[in-house]
Amino acid sequence: MADQTLMDKLVSLAKRRGFVFQSSEVYGGLGSVWDYGPLGVELKRNVKESWWRAMVHAREDIEGLDAAILMHPKVWEASGHVSGFTDPLVDCRTCKARFRADKMAEARCPQKPSKAPGEHAACDLTEPRLFNLMFKTFMGPVEEQASVVYLRPETAQGIYVNYLNVLNATRQKIPFGIAQIGKAFRNEITPGNFIFRTREFEQMEMQFFVKPGTDEGWFEQWREQRMAWHHALGLSADRLRWHEHGPGELAHYAKAAYDIEYEFPFGWQEIEGVHNRTDFDLGRHQEHSGKKLEYFEQASGDRYLPYVVETSAGADRVALTVLVDAYREEEVEGEVRVVLGFDPAIAPIKAAILPLTKKDGLPEVAQGLYRDVRRRLPAFYDDGGAIGRRYRRQDEVGTPWCFTVDHDTLTDQTVTVRDRDTMAQERIAIDQVPQWLIDRLGMA
Amino acid sequence: MADQTLMDKLVSLAKRRGFVFQSSEVYGGLGSVWDYGPLGVELKRNVKESWWRAMVHAREDIEGLDAAILMHPKVWEASGHVSGFTDPLVDCRTCKARFRADKMAEARCPQKPSKAPGEHAACDLTEPRLFNLMFKTFMGPVEEQASVVYLRPETAQGIYVNYLNVLNATRQKIPFGIAQIGKAFRNEITPGNFIFRTREFEQMEMQFFVKPGTDEGWFEQWREQRMAWHHALGLSADRLRWHEHGPGELAHYAKAAYDIEYEFPFGWQEIEGVHNRTDFDLGRHQEHSGKKLEYFEQASGDRYLPYVVETSAGADRVALTVLVDAYREEEVEGEVRVVLGFDPAIAPIKAAILPLTKKDGLPEVAQGLYRDVRRRLPAFYDDGGAIGRRYRRQDEVGTPWCFTVDHDTLTDQTVTVRDRDTMAQERIAIDQVPQWLIDRLGMA
Numbered sequence: 001m002a003d004q005t006l007m008d009k010l011v012s013l014a015k016r017r018g019f020v021f022q023s024s025e026v027y028g029g030l031g032s033v034w035d036y037g038p039l040g041v042e043l044k045r046n047v048k049e050s051w052w053r054a055m056v057h058a059r060e061d062i063e064g065l066d067a068a069i070l071m072h073p074k075v076w077e078a079s080g081h082v083s084g085f086t087d088p089l090v091d092c093r094t095c096k097a098r099f100r101a102d103k104m105a106e107a108r109c110p111q112k113p114s115k116a117p118g119e120h121a122a123c124d125l126t127e128p129r130l131f132n133l134m135f136k137t138f139m140g141p142v143e144e145q146a147s148v149v150y151l152r153p154e155t156a157q158g159i160y161v162n163y164l165n166v167l168n169a170t171r172q173k174i175p176f177g178i179a180q181i182g183k184a185f186r187n188e189i190t191p192g193n194f195i196f197r198t199r200e201f202e203q204m205e206m207q208f209f210v211k212p213g214t215d216e217g218w219f220e221q222w223r224e225q226r227m228a229w230h231h232a233l234g235l236s237a238d239r240l241r242w243h244e245h246g247p248g249e250l251a252h253y254a255k256a257a258y259d260i261e262y263e264f265p266f267g268w269q270e271i272e273g274v275h276n277r278t279d280f281d282l283g284r285h286q287e288h289s290g291k292k293l294e295y296f297e298q299a300s301g302d303r304y305l306p307y308v309v310e311t312s313a314g315a316d317r318v319a320l321t322v323l324v325d326a327y328r329e330e331e332v333e334g335e336v337r338v339v340l341g342f343d344p345a346i347a348p349i350k351a352a353i354l355p356l357t358k359k360d361g362l363p364e365v366a367q368g369l370y371r372d373v374r375r376r377l378p379a380f381y382d383d384g385g386a387i388g389r390r391y392r393r394q395d396e397v398g399t400p401w402c403f404t405v406d407h408d409t410l411t412d413q414t415v416t417v418r419d420r421d422t423m424a425q426e427r428i429a430i431d432q433v434p435q436w437l438i439d440r441l442g443m444a
Numbered sequence: 445m446a447d448q449t450l451m452d453k454l455v456s457l458a459k460r461r462g463f464v465f466q467s468s469e470v471y472g473g474l475g476s477v478w479d480y481g482p483l484g485v486e487l488k489r490n491v492k493e494s495w496w497r498a499m500v501h502a503r504e505d506i507e508g509l510d511a512a513i514l515m516h517p518k519v520w521e522a523s524g525h526v527s528g529f530t531d532p533l534v535d536c537r538t539c540k541a542r543f544r545a546d547k548m549a550e551a552r553c554p555q556k557p558s559k560a561p562g563e564h565a566a567c568d569l570t571e572p573r574l575f576n577l578m579f580k581t582f583m584g585p586v587e588e589q590a591s592v593v594y595l596r597p598e599t600a601q602g603i604y605v606n607y608l609n610v611l612n613a614t615r616q617k618i619p620f621g622i623a624q625i626g627k628a629f630r631n632e633i634t635p636g637n638f639i640f641r642t643r644e645f646e647q648m649e650m651q652f653f654v655k656p657g658t659d660e661g662w663f664e665q666w667r668e669q670r671m672a673w674h675h676a677l678g679l680s681a682d683r684l685r686w687h688e689h690g691p692g693e694l695a696h697y698a699k700a701a702y703d704i705e706y707e708f709p710f711g712w713q714e715i716e717g718v719h720n721r722t723d724f725d726l727g728r729h730q731e732h733s734g735k736k737l738e739y740f741e742q743a744s745g746d747r748y749l750p751y752v753v754e755t756s757a758g759a760d761r762v763a764l765t766v767l768v769d770a771y772r773e774e775e776v777e778g779e780v781r782v783v784l785g786f787d788p789a790i791a792p793i794k795a796a797i798l799p800l801t802k803k804d805g806l807p808e809v810a811q812g813l814y815r816d817v818r819r820r821l822p823a824f825y826d827d828g829g830a831i832g833r834r835y836r837r838q839d840e841v842g843t844p845w846c847f848t849v850d851h852d853t854l855t856d857q858t859v860t861v862r863d864r865d866t867m868a869q870e871r872i873a874i875d876q877v878p879q880w881l882i883d884r885l886g887m888a
Binding site for chain 1: 459460461462465467468469470471472473474475477478479480481482483484485486488501504507508509510511512513514515516518519533542575579580581582583584585593595602605606608609610612613614615627629631633643644729732733735737818822825826828
């Protein structure tokens with residue numbers, strides 16, 4: 001299927017079934033801002049929980065943190081964002097459009113969208129001007145320079161300025177990490193591709209503090225770990241690849257940087273970055289705050305500014321990746337079957353309970369099973385329409401298993417389990433259903 | 445103990461043990477903005493999870509949502525926030541301080557803080573001016589009126605503008621609810637009391653949509669449910685009370701409003717509100733958007749704007765309530781024992797594993813137990829210092845149970861369980877520890 005068609009279908013399905021809605025839709029929407037609906041919020045929660053478990057709960061050498069979005073403005077002077085977190089913009093005096101000067105080759109003239117991208121021969125462009133990507137606001141009752149604060153453009157700085165607090169409050173020693181999930185904001189000029197590039201987004205970042213000289217080894221370890229996590233989410237291995245930042249791409253603070261890229265319908269794009277940020281950030285904060293941020297290593301007697309290996313993933317991007325990767329269409333008996341083939345661990349609904357008919361006491365038995373299952377797992381009850389149609393409705397939202405209560409259930413106490421991917425059916429005892437699910441989901 | 449002393453002790457413990465740090469502390473801090481440290485992030489997660497389970501997962505008639513912080517500015521015109529979400533401010537021409545005109549009786553002169561609150565006899569005050577509490581920012585590259593957007597001052601509006609989307613995407617019928625956890629921002633003039641009143645905060649809100657005429661019954665049901673939730677968190681019943689908004693207090697949109705108040709060291713204060721908001725918000729959005737937001741009730745053929753019963757709690761306030769309520773000091777054998785007596789379900793750490801000594805193979809056995817426990821539950825391993833001191837360290841962060849591996853363990857395969865609250869000790873088989881914990885935590 002054509003790539004744009006796939007994205008259009010996904011956006012449509014996402015709205016229709018309650019994964020993602022456009023923000024403020026009744027007011028015509030707000031550009032590139034999206035809301036997660038009932039299924040989307042559970043999908044994203046599952047992605048974030050998987051990350052938190054892998055990064056915080058499963059590791060003894062990583063601590064969690066939840067820093068505020070608003071931070072002291074000096075943080076962003078020290079980090080270089082106030083002076084350097086900019087895009088060069090040009091205006092067209094003819095069509096009044098605004099473009100990123102470094103992306104002109106991909107830009108289309110809004111008045112002549114049929115023209116090939118980059119064709120701006122007739123355009124009357126201004127010189128590029130630098131535009132800072134940080135959203136600014138004013139804290140306290142007066143709008144003046146002194147009260148300007150920024151919405152953080154990345155969560156990482158909240159970790160740097162707290163690293164000594166965390167060290168002092170815990171029993172950690174270097175090497176150790178701090179992990180955080182939280183919102184960040186960038187006033188992107190050209191957001192787009194659904195929830196891929198949005199002005200408000202959620203990051204899952206981890207900064208790992210190591211002794212200088214050991215950073216390259218840790219960098220390799222973290223590359224391996226992070227790719228393994230994406231594989232464990234069930235993403236197709238052949239649509240994941242590494243992209244190494246070349247000398248021209250490398251940020252000024254980075255010694256090495258690799259992106260994990262996924263092959264979206266709109267091309268290979270970054271979903272996570274692994275960066276060796278050296279002691280750049282801690283050094284800058286030490287300089288700007290005047291506070292010593294060095295670590296004293298008791299075993300060796302060494303005193304040093306730690307190096308930082310950072311893993312930075314976008315929760316919305318991973319959610320989009322999971323949706324794109326899961327989406328497939330199959331022809332079954334002359335009809336198109338749409339399936340979101342989520343890994344069961346991240347599927348918003350784990351099981352659907354369906355009485356074959358609405359009579360003969362089947363709904364009562366099915367309701368009993370439903371209550372039994374949903375005490376432990378997200379489940380859905382559906383008694384409306386033909387059974388085949390109900391299966392399709394569950395396929396479309398990625399429910400791995402459907403349990404059908406039929407007339408045989410009344411005599412032999414078994415139900416049909418129908419598998420989303422194979423569509424194979426088997427009978428199991430009704431009282432075994434919760435345990436059957438728990439076993440398959442690998443819940444202890 | 446004096447009330448201010450208690451808050452000071454709590455703030456100090458929160459920093460020292462990693463519950464809450466001041467934001468951007470290395471830069472002198474940012475007023476009334478706080479970061480959650482390793483234990484605080486888990487405590488707050490547990491509070492939010494408890495709410496989400498009770499409001500979304502345990503109920504078939506409530507759907508989850510996660511709307512963005514940035515919304516279309518017309519949302520805030522319709523809701524009345526642009527024109528009416530204001531505080532009256534006065535300036536003092538002498539001392540340059542700024543006060544809320546309606547709180548002058550409690551305000552202290554910053555130049556003469558020793559003076560009684562409200563004493564502003566020598567002050568030269570301006571007339572009150574209205575100050576909007578919404579943080580504003582600019583979306584897109586140009587700062588102009590057309591691009592002003594606000595940081596939402598409440599999560600509720602994200603639910604109102606999405607209510608039809610949620611209805612269409614799910615099988616819900618009225619009465620049903622939509623629940624959401626998310627950040628909101630208010631440019632408070634006088635924030636304070638640690639994480640009680642902050643400019644950036646997290647709300648846990650649920651809007652329940654009902655047929656007009658049934659709203660009073662639902663209002664009573666929700667009052668009951670919400671108070672029961674706070675009790676289930678383990679909060680002291682005698683420090684919780686209802687406060688009914690009198691005619692003078694009632695917001696213009698509300699038909700009835702009750703606050704759940706908790707007795708903090710700084711007085712009785714609201715931690716949650718239950719409001720009958722009638723059809724005010726949906727009516728305003730219908731008017732301002734020009735979109736029909738009515739509900740068609742199939743059974744009766746009625747068409748109406750639903751009434752809304754709202755439950756609105758602050759996640760940070762509940763986290764503070766949990767900390768304050770849990771804090772106690774006891775004299776034990778001539779020493780002060782500090783305990784955070786959290787309900788085990790919300791304690792950040794459920795179990796500590798302690799080898800009695802660092803030799804004779806005890807650490808190896810304890811490490812084995814530790815690994816076994818932490819596969820299922822948040823646990824902590826500590827082999828440093830005298831055992832009594834290690835118990836105290838766990839009491840102070842609210843760990844309900846400590847398991848000590850001693851020399852008897854090597855022969856009889858049992859360990860000592862020590863209870864945080866009673867300090868009673870018993871022996872149980874080492875291989876029974878995970879199940880013992882699971883049983884006590886009521887995990888299925």
